[in-house]
Amino acid sequence: MSYVGPDSQPPRPPRRFTGGPLTVTLAALVPTCLAGWLIYEATSGPGGDEPARTLPATSQSAQGSSPAEPSSSASGKDDGKAAGKGDKGDKGDKDKASDEPSPAKPAKPSGRPAASGPLKGKVVVIDPGHNPGNGKHTTEINRLVNVGTHRKECDTTGTSTNNGYTEAQFTLDVSRRLRTLLQSQGATVKFTQDGDRPWGPCVDERARIGNNARADAVVSVHADGSAAGNRGFHVILPASVKSGAADTSGIVVPSRDLGERIAGKFLSATGSAPSNYVGDGTGLDVRKDLGGLNLSTVPKVFIECGNMRDSKDEALITNGAWRQKAARGISDGIVSFLRG
């Protein structure tokens, strides 16, 4: 599906990383990041680019469900319907490239919650997209919930790489690494799910968890399921929405700040380029169809770390060292936001 439609229209003109009126911090990062990107390209070959954002499910499994939370392209199916197969994975990572410490454990001894640190007193909610068990609970996750603007699936299975590494495995791994990094800075970190429940939670509950925690920042971690050739990351910001239970008027501005900082730091930490198929090169997108954003009353963004269906992005996503960089980039963005 092509990525066009009312839900994806940014409220303001897209801003590019290069040359645009992005933040000074971001602009300053560009040379370094571009250098990193060029190095990556030089070693990995030319990267494809463009087309549609959604890829039809492969044989992999649990058909169905368009990704509920960042899903969707205009039609609401973005991250692909693939997935599923992935229930094999809520236990850390066993993929070939796990050269990093297990995400379930601290990256290093000092990774435990710090008694003090620059983020002491700050609460960060991390929302690992989907759940490895969703594929086995299709009835539950297909139930419709009210997201203010409309009703949509409670949750979805998420996507997967063509080789079966699931988005749910990926999001938990990156989220656990992220937690370790944030805790080492003194933050209080809460998860919406940690592979410790059979399915879900639903997108409305995911939002509620951040709200009830009075989180200073919430990040929902995902990877996309778009067509091969589509590459790169993008951060999804809440649009201005006021409908039913949804009212984002208080979070649009701070969420953009959070998202821009995460995009800049992610670019810097990973060397990955901003998406070549969403956001016109800005690495930013604005959506009003995501319940997790619509129902949030605290600053919140989603990040699609890459496209699982592209072989070059897959090589990154399945590499533990790269996932550590991804977590570092997100963490740095959150730290920057919370420290102002």
Ligand SMILES: [Zn+2]
């Ligand atoms: Zn997702």
